[in-house]
Amino acid sequence: MKILVCMSVVPDTTTKITFTDNNTQFNSQGVQFIINPYDELSLTKALELTEKNGGTVTVATVGLADADAVIRKALAIGANDAIRINAEPKDGQFVAEQIAEHIKANGYDMVLTGRESIDYNGGQMCSLLGALLSWPSVNVCTQIDVQDGKAIFERDIDGGRQNISSSLPVVASAQKDLCEPRIPNMKGIMAARTKPLLVIEAVSVENSSTYSLFESPQAKQAVRLIDASQAGQLIDILRNEAKIIA
Secondary structure (H helix, E strand, C coil): EEEEEEEEEECCCCCCCCCCCCCCCCCCCCCEEEEHHHHHHHHHHHHHHHHHCEEEEEEEECCCCCHHHHHHHHHHHCCCEEEECCCCCHHHHHHHHHHHHHHHHHHHCEEECCCCCCCCCCCCHHHHHHHHHHEEEEEEEEEEEECCCCCEEEEEEEEHHHEEEECCCEEEEEECCCCCCCCCCCCHHHHHHCCCCEEEEECCCCCHHHHHHHCCCCCCCCCCCCCCCEEEEHHHHHHHCCCCCC
C-alpha cells in the first residue's frame, strides 16, 4: 500500500506572530516552526496502516529550504521518504495543485491530510485534492482502516458520527480523535539522516488569491462591572456598544 501524507510546516502555537511591510507579509524571523499537529495524526495513521497492510509512507510538503529540518522530523517519526516541492506555499489552491501534479505522476493508494493547518485554518486540502484528482474525499475522520481493498472511515458530522466505505484511491483528512501522534525515538532520529528527501521544482500555477493585509486580534478589554440594580445600563451596553442584542 502506497500512502502520501500532505504536511504543512506551521508556527509553534507559543510563537509571537508579527507582520512586516505595512502588515502585508508574515514575519518569520525568530519563529519556531513545527509539523502541523493534524498532519502528525495523518502521518501516525499512515504508519499504522502500512504496518498492518504493508507498504510505504511518503511525506509531501510545499515549501522552501528552511522547511527541511521539520521534514526530517517526519522522517524520524517513521516516514520512508519525503518530497519537498520547492515553492512558497501561497495559498491552499496553489499547494493542492502542486501536490496533485506529483500524485498524478507517481500514483498512490491513499492520500492523507490534516483537518486543517493551525496557521490559516483553511480546511481545504482534502476536498481540493479530491476534486483535482477526481478521487473520493472524506473529511474529519476519527477512524481509518483498510479491509478487502476498501477504505473504511468513521467521520464527524453535525450531531454525531458517520461510518462509510470507499474504493481506493481515496483522500481523507484527520480529526483529533484519529490516533495519538508518535514521538521520534533515537533510532528514528538517526535513520532520518539518511532517508531520501527529494526536492522537486513547482509547476506553473496561476495564483488564485493574494493577501492584502494582516491584522492581529484586538487585545482583551478589561472587565466592566455593572451593579445588579442597573439592569437598564447593562442592556444599553449590550445593545448600543457591544451590538450583540437587538
